[in-house]
Amino acid sequence: MRQSLIRVTPHSEPRLTVTSNNETEATTSVSSAFIEANTIPVVLSELQQEHIIPVYVKDNEPLISQADFIRTTQEAASTIFSGEQIQAPLIRCSHPIKGRIPEAKDKPANQLLDWEKTLYYERMMFLLEIPSITNTIDGNQLTLTIGGVKAYNLDNLYNKKGAAEHFKVFIGFNNMVCTNLCVRTDGYLADLKVNHVDQLYTGIHQLLNSYDQHQHLTQMQALTERTITEQQFAQLLGRCRMYQHLPTEEKKQIPALLYGDSQLTAVCKDYYRDPNFCKQEDGNISLWKFYNLLTGANKSTYIDQYLDRSVNAMSFASQIQDALRGKSMSWYIN
Incomplete structure (x- = not known):
């Protein structure tokens, strides 16, 4: 139905x-x-x-x-x-x-x-x-x-x-x-x-x-309820960059991240400068805004890879949210 x-x-x-x-x-x-x-x-x-x-x-x-x-x-x-x-x-x-x-x-x-x-x-x-x-x-x-x-x-x-x-x-x-x-x-x-x-x-x-649009909206709304500090953001971004260079066997044990260095550089820059989704004065940023920094950086992706990275951004933000809630461990932030 x-x-x-x-x-x-x-x-x-x-x-x-x-x-x-x-x-x-x-x-x-x-x-x-x-x-x-x-x-x-x-x-x-x-x-x-x-x-x-x-x-x-x-x-x-x-x-x-x-x-x-x-x-x-x-x-x-x-x-x-x-x-x-x-x-x-x-x-x-x-x-x-x-x-x-x-x-x-x-x-x-x-x-x-x-x-x-x-x-x-x-x-x-x-x-x-x-x-x-x-x-x-x-x-x-x-x-x-x-x-x-x-x-x-x-x-x-x-x-x-x-x-x-x-x-x-x-x-x-x-x-x-x-x-x-x-x-x-x-x-x-x-x-x-x-x-x-x-x-x-x-x-x-x-x-x-x-x-199920209702479930999708609920998942996105939940991202507004969690924030990460500037230190957590720095660790998260650093681990994202490290992920690309991990040995293959280690990568298999970690949820995939499809974003490369150029997209992650854009996320870092927009953390400070994006008029809609930048950090707060104390350096904190909500996961909703972090998610939008990822989807914004995705605009530089070629057409045939765009949707895969878009879906990956949602999965990645939700994974970090679960780690902050204590529901699971995440190599990226724990």
Whole structure:
């Protein structure tokens, strides 16, 4: 059964704007992109009309296009969240694969006309925000968000049609203060393998239907109830850096941390400087803010690794919380 919805209450209702076609939609955060790294924004019509679709080399049959992935997700979301407001997709792409039509094969690159060029992006991530379903944690408005990743580098293009295609799908919340995504394990399909759009729809529908948004919100709210001192933060960050260099056998005994040095450096910097999630004057910082420092640092991650690190951030923060509560031991902080 689908979980009951958390609806917008009057005091947390998002601002409304009227678009040029007289449709009313909620205003979304435009302060920063949900992922940065080496991505660029793309609109759905561009994916549909201007990008070529990769094919299987052995039979020239097309893979499921990124545009079809987005449309299929929209259809599943509209079914599960019937009557809710679902915004147009926000899309980011990276790793362009450029080409040219046969007639232009001998032209210098600087003389190619637009119609002689071909293009598709190897990696694409998108979000569908549902602004009619929100909640607030520690003054931050969270909006229910659905999305996915299509990275053609994960597919075996040197095959025939019918080989499994790989998709990543998620449902969670978008922190509108900073556009940080909050995703946990029950809202994430790390490798949905399908070979037809109908199977893709079924997988997405099952994920959306089984996701427990109440439990997710409760887990995030609990992070606001625990703080760590500056000394604990320093030890935690130091152990995070040490983890990457541990012997393999020791690593196996410790919960995984998927963040590298560049992300951890960003966490350290933002501990002092982030306008929304920095430390208090006494150096203490809540686990909720620490979690958001992790999800903020994740924006520098490439598309195909982004969701795995996002889920890892939630698991890691909850692990530290359990250690502070005395429920378990953690190599990172005990």
